[in-house]
Amino acid sequence: LESKPPAPNQKMAMSALLLLLLLTPDHAHADLFEYHWTTLNLGNYLVRRVEMFSPKDQPADTPPGNGNAYIQLELNFQRKIVNDTAHMENEGEIEFATVQDHSLKIGYTHNEKHYFCCTRQLAEKINNDVCNENLINRMIILNKDIKAKKIVFQANKATASAHSKNSKFGITKSGPHILVMSNCDPRLSGFDVKFKGSTVWMNPYGYLPATLYYFIPFFGTMALVYGALALVWLILNAIHWKDIVSLQNYITCVMAVCLIENMVLYFDYVNFNEHGRRHHFTLVLGVLVTMFRRTISRMLIMAVSIGFAIVRPDLGKNKKHIINFGLVYFCLGLTQQILIDLAKVHTNISDHWRTLLAIPVAAADSGCYWFIFISLYHLITMLRVRQQLVKLAVYKTFTKVLIFSLVCATVFSCYHLYLTSTNQVIQSWRIWWFLDEGIWNILFSVIFFAICFLFRPSQSAKRYAYSQLSTDMDDEFGLEDEGAIEMDDVGEQDEPLFTLGDDDIEPVVDKKTAKID
Numbered sequence: 353l354e355s356k357p358p359a360p361n362q363k364m365a366m367s368a369l370l371l372l373l374l375l376t377p378d379h380a381h382a383d384l385f386e387y388h389w390t391t392l393n394l395g396n397y398l399v400r401r402v403e404m405f406s407p408k409d410q411p412a413d414t415p416p417g418n419g420n421a422y423i424q425l426e427l428n429f430q431r432k433i434v435n436d437t438a439h440m441e442n443e444g445e446i447e448f449a450t451v452q453d454h455s456l457k458i459g460y461t462h463n464e465k466h467y468f469c470c471t472r473q474l475a476e477k478i479n480n481d482v483c484n485e486n487l488i489n490r491m492i493i494l495n496k497d498i499k500a501k502k503i504v505f506q507a508n509k510a511t512a513s514a515h516s517k518n519s520k521f522g523i524t525k526s527g528p529h530i531l532v533m534s535n536c537d538p539r540l541s542g543f544d545v546k547f548k549g550s551t552v553w554m555n556p557y558g559y560l561p562a563t564l565y566y567f568i569p570f571f572g573t574m575a576l577v578y579g580a581l582a583l584v585w586l587i588l589n590a591i592h593w594k595d596i597v598s599l600q601n602y603i604t605c606v607m608a609v610c611l612i613e614n615m616v617l618y619f620d621y622v623n624f625n626e627h628g629r630r631h632h633f634t635l636v637l638g639v640l641v642t643m644f645r646r647t648i649s650r651m652l653i654m655a656v657s658i659g660f661a662i663v664r665p666d667l668g669k670n671k672k673h674i675i676n677f678g679l680v681y682f683c684l685g686l687t688q689q690i691l692i693d694l695a696k697v698h699t700n701i702s703d704h705w706r707t708l709l710a711i712p713v714a715a716a717d718s719g720c721y722w723f724i725f726i727s728l729y730h731l732i733t734m735l736r737v738r739q740q741l742v743k744l745a746v747y748k749t750f751t752k753v754l755i756f757s758l759v760c761a762t763v764f765s766c767y768h769l770y771l772t773s774t775n776q777v778i779q780s781w782r783i784w785w786f787l788d789e790g791i792w793n794i795l796f797s798v799i800f801f802a803i804c805f806l807f808r809p810s811q812s813a814k815r816y817a818y819s820q821l822s823t824d825m826d827d828e829f830g831l832e833d834e835g836a837i838e839m840d841d842v843g844e845q846d847e848p849l850f851t852l853g854d855d856d857i858e859p860v861v862d863k864k865t866a867k868i869d
Contacts, residue, residue, distance in 0.1 A: 384559050384628025387427070389546045392446065397468055397491070397534040402553045403562035403781045406526045410556035411565060416626060417556045421523035423450050423531060427549035429512040431505055431540065438542025444505035446512070446545070447491045448533040449498055450521045457494035458532060467492060469536035491534040505540070514549075526562070528778055529553075552628075559628030560621065566785050568621045574793065575614035582607055585804065592809040599661035600809055606645070606652050606800065613641045639689045647682040649796060650720050651675075656750065656803060657727040662743060663735070673723075681716045688713050724754065746806050753802040757795045764791050 385400065392398060405411065406421055413419035429446060431438075459468045460482050467474050470483035470490050479485070482492060491500055501519065505512045523529065535545060555562060585607060589596060620638050624630045654674050660667055667674060688709040728751050735744040768787050771780050780787070 384550060384552055386550045387548050389430075389548045392429075392533060392535050392545050392547060393543070394535050394538065394541050394545075395469065397532065399530060399532050400551065401528050401530045404523045404526065404529045404553065405555050405557075405562050405565075406523050407556050408524075409526050412557040414557045417554050417558045419556045420554060421556050422552075422554050423521045423523070423529065424552040424554070425514040425519035425531075425549070426552065427503075427514045427519075427547050429503060429505070429514075429545065429547040431510055431512075431543040431545050433542060434544045435542045438540075440510070441507050442539040443507050444512075444540040444543070444545075445537045446503040446505075446533060446535055446547075447500040448503070448514070448519070448531065449491070449493060449500040450529055450531050451493075451495060451498050452525060452527050452529055458492060460492050460494070468534065489536050489538060491532070491536050528781060558625035560625035563781050563784055564621065565625075566790075568618065568625065570785075570790055570793075571614050571618040571621065574797070575611065575618050577797070578607065578611040578614055581801070581804065582611055585808075588809040592811055595811055596809055597661045599656070599807055602652055602655070603804060603807065606648055607804070609641065609645045609648060610797075610800070613638075613645045616641050636690070639686065643682055643686045643689055646685060646796075647678050649800065650681065650717075651678045652803070653754075653799065654720065654724055654727070656807070657724040657731065659731050659747075662746075662807070663731060663740075677716070677720065677723075681713075681720070684709065684713050684716060721758070725751075728754075750802060750806055753799060757799055761792075761795055 390398070404421055404423075407413075407419055410419065410421070425448065431444065433440065459466055460470075460474070460478075461467070462474060462478060467483070468491065470487045470492050472488050474483045475485055475488050482494065493500060503512050503514045503519075531551060553559070553561070555565070557565065560568070585604065589600070589604065616634075616638050620630070620634050623634070651674050654670075654677070655667060658664070658667070658670055691709065728747060732744060732747050732751065735747065764787060771777055771787070777784065
C-alpha cells in the first residue's frame, strides 16, 4: 500500500507546479505530516507509509528524537450535516491503526469484490472471523495482534479529537510502518467529515524518514572531501598561477559548485531532521544547485573529450552544440528533480509525471555519452597517429575511467530495475537511498577526481605551444574546426607535460591502422 491522502490533484499542470514551488511560502513535510481539513467521509480511508528505525538498531540518538521512536496523532475532526440522512444526535466513530508494512493485511475479497469495511451484507455472506455480526461497521484487519483505536463523535457534538493520550504508538521493530484511518460507521452517513492537524513520525534521531537519514552523513562526508580537494587545488593554482590554462579554470568552477551543492544538501537535511519541515525555498535551491552541477559537469566532460585546452585552444564548432545540450538538459532535469524531491515527502505526486520526464532526460544522457566516446575515439586515434605519446596516455587513462564508471552504472541500474520489477523496493529500504541517488554522486566524483588528477596545474603548462594541424588530418579524425592544434613534441621537452609515463606506448606510423588500446 502506498500513502494515499484523499483527493490528490494528480492532473496539475507542470508549469503551475513549478510556479507554485517558486512562489509559495509553505513547507514540505516528512515525518511531521500536516493535514488541512482533509475529507474522510463514509467508505473512505487514508493510508500513509513511513520507514522507521526502532531504538534497538538506531543509527543515532540525537535531538529531537533522543533515542525514542513513535507515531503520534494530533488531529481534530469535524462533521457537518450535508443531507437529511444525517442526525447530530447519533454518535460516530473513526478508526485508526498502525502496523508494519510487510505484515499489513487489511480488507477482504469476496466474489472478486474487495471490501475494506465489514458491512452487514458481507457479514451475512461469510460470517467468519474476518467479518461477522460483532464486527459490523468496523475496518477489516486480518492481523490478529493489531487492534484499531477509535476517535468518537459524541451525541450532539460536531467535533472530536485524537491526542497523545490515546493515539501514540511506540516503534519496536525497524522497517516501513503504516498508519491507516477509516470511516466505516454508517451513522456518519450524510455528514461531511473532515480533519486537520498533524501526524508525528519520530525516529530516534529526529523527524527525517529512515530512507533519507543516511543522506546526512553522506553529503557531510562529500562536502569534507570536496573541501579538501578544493584546498589542494587552490594551493596548486597558487603555486603555478602563471601556467594556468582555461580548462583548469573550468575545473575550478565545477569544483566550487560541487562543494556548494554538498554543503547546501547537508544543511538542508540537517534542518529537515530537526524541524520536520522542508522549506520550499531550500528545496528549490538544492534542486537548482544540483541540476546546475550535473549540467556543467557533463559539459566539462564533453569539452575534455574533444581535447579542449590540451589538443585545441577552444571548442570550435562544438561550442554551440555543448551549450545547447546544457540548456536542454538543465530544463528537463530540473523539472524531473523537483518531482523526485517532492515525491520523497509528498506521496501524492504522480509516478506518471516522473516516468514521463525520465524518458527525455535518459535520451539526453545517452546522446551525451555517445558524443563523449565518439569524440574520445577520434581524439585518441589522432594522437596515436601523430605520436603524441604523453597526451595519448592521459586520454587513454581518462577513457578507462569513463568505461569503468559506465560499467558500474550499468550494473547498479540493472540491480535497481531488478528490485523494482520484483517488488523488493520496500524490503530494500535501508539501501534505497544509495541505489537511487548515492551511487550516481559517487560515480560522478570518481570521474571528476580523475579529471582533476590528469589535468592538474603544473609548471610544464608554460611549455604549451600550438601549431595548426593539417586540414587533411582534421577531416580524417573528425576535428573539423579551425581551432584544432597540437602541442610541441614532448620528446623535445626537458620534462613531460603530465606526470603519466609513456614507456608502454609504441609509436604508430600508419594512421589507417591506428587503434585504441
